[in-house]
Amino acid sequence: MKRSVRFLASVALLRRLALASIIANVAIVVTGGAVRLTASGLGCPTWPRCTDGSYVTTAEMGAHGVIEFGNRLLTFAVGLIALAVLLAALAHRPRRRGVVPLAVAVFLGIPAQAVIGGITVLTNLNPWVVGLHFLASMAVIAAAYALWRRIVEPDGPAVAAVPGPLRTLALLTTVVSAAVLVIGTWVTGSGPHAGDQGAARNGLDPEAISQVHADAVFLLIGLSLALVLAFRAVGAARATRAAVVLVAVELSQGLIGFVQYLTHLPAVLVAAHMLGSCLVLLATLAVLWSTRERRTPAYAPAATPAEEAVAVGA
Numbered sequence: 001m002k003r004s005v006r007f008l009a010s011v012a013l014l015r016r017l018a019l020a021s022i023i024a025n026v027a028i029v030v031t032g033g034a035v036r037l038t039a040s041g042l043g044c045p046t047w048p049r050c051t052d053g054s055y056v057t058t059a060e061m062g063a064h065g066v067i068e069f070g071n072r073l074l075t076f077a078v079g080l081i082a083l084a085v086l087l088a089a090l091a092h093r094p095r096r097r098g099v100v101p102l103a104v105a106v107f108l109g110i111p112a113q114a115v116i117g118g119i120t121v122l123t124n125l126n127p128w129v130v131g132l133h134f135l136a137s138m139a140v141i142a143a144a145y146a147l148w149r150r151i152v153e154p155d156g157p158a159v160a161a162v163p164g165p166l167r168t169l170a171l172l173t174t175v176v177s178a179a180v181l182v183i184g185t186w187v188t189g190s191g192p193h194a195g196d197q198g199a200a201r202n203g204l205d206p207e208a209i210s211q212v213h214a215d216a217v218f219l220l221i222g223l224s225l226a227l228v229l230a231f232r233a234v235g236a237a238r239a240t241r242a243a244v245v246l247v248a249v250e251l252s253q254g255l256i257g258f259v260q261y262l263t264h265l266p267a268v269l270v271a272a273h274m275l276g277s278c279l280v281l282l283a284t285l286a287v288l289w290s291t292r293e294r295r296t297p298a299y300a301p302a303a304t305p306a307e308e309a310v311a312v313g314a
Contacts, residue, residue: 010092011151014099017085018148021106024078025141026278028071029134032117033274035071037267041125041195043068047118075114082107085147097155102147109140125199131185134274138181138281145285154296162236162291169230170239170291173223177284180220181277183213191265210261217257221250227287239290246283253280 035041043057043064044050050057050069057065082103089095089103113136120129160167186209189202224247231240253276260269 010088014085014088014092014151015148017081017088018144018151021078021081021085021144022141022148022282024081025137025144026275028074028078029137029141029278030271030275031071031074032133032137033271035068036125036130036195037193037270038064038067039194039196040064040067041130041199042121044072044121047121072114072117075110075117079107079110079114082110089147096150096153098150099147102143102150105143106140106147109136109143113137113140125195127189127194127200127202130195131182131189134185134188135182138278141278141281142285145282149289153294156295158292158294160291161293162231162239163234166227166230166234166236166239167291169223169227170288173220173227174284174288176216176220176223177280180213180216181281183209183216184277187213193265193267193270214257217250217254221247221254224250224287236290239287242283242287242290246280246287249276249279249283252276 035043040063043061043066046052049055050061050065050072057069061069086100086103086107089100092099113133116129116133116136120126120133123129162170186202186204187206190204190206190209191201194201224243227243228240228247231243253273256269256273256276260266260273263269
């Protein structure tokens with residue numbers, strides 16, 4: 001009985017830490033956007049130091065220096081959470097296959113993302129590097145989400161929960177969702193919020209690339225609506241719920257996008273749109289996960305009622 005209790009506590013701890021990692025990585029995307037939206041991208045004009053003579057901001061750097069340096073400090077907080085997840089995954093018994101590699105990926109993704117952030121400073125906020133910095137954060141968030149889901153999955157083989165064609169449609173929707181994120185960085189790189197008054201833009205026509213982005217969003221919403229109808233038609237209740245949430249998030253994100261475009265990109269709406277991008281990614285991944293499930297291997301011992309309750313509630 002004592003061994004079972006320790007196992008359940010370990011699962012609960014891992015699950016909470018993984019969720020904290022997702023939240024922290026989403027938060028640093030939003031705070032990173034705040035750095036750009038307040039024109040503080042070069043508040044610390046070099047990297048890894050804040051100035052040539054100091055690792056921390058100085059009084060001469062003013063508010064921009066405080067904002068930029070504060071965001072750098074948040075990277076350490078996110079990294080500490082990722083380290084806690086990794087240590088908990090290593091200490092967990094019995095280990096679930098794939099949990100430790102995912103925890104390692106999230107942990108290593110933090111310094112990799114920080115290095116790209118440093119390159120953005122060293123290249124005077126090159127818009128293509130800034131876009132890569134955002135996409136690197138999206139990759140870390142995706143890995144953190146996969147870890148969060150994997151913690152409570154059995155180690156058996158993954159089996160389809162919906163017919164094959166619908167699984168393919170979900171994969172296509174995921175690809176289009178990723179494309180929307182990439183094109184969104186191009187829109188950002190052509191717009192007015194460069195992070196610093198002297199930063200260059202990517203040279204794309206803002207109206208033209210915004211139209212391409214809008215077209216991709218319409219395609220994504222159309223595919224997501226098709227998933228709702230198709231999942232409902234085959235009686236896949238879990239997948240239907242996930243797809244409905246995705247459509248709701250997409251419509252909210254699309255509304256913010258149109259309003260910010262029509263109101264000439266106010267900073268508060270741009271920040272909300274960045275948060276929405278993270279939520280669209282997470283909702284898309286939830287749909288993808290809902291199309292398959294892992295089953296307990298035949299040789300595995302039966303779960304106790306308490307263990308089953310944790311898995312169902314997670």
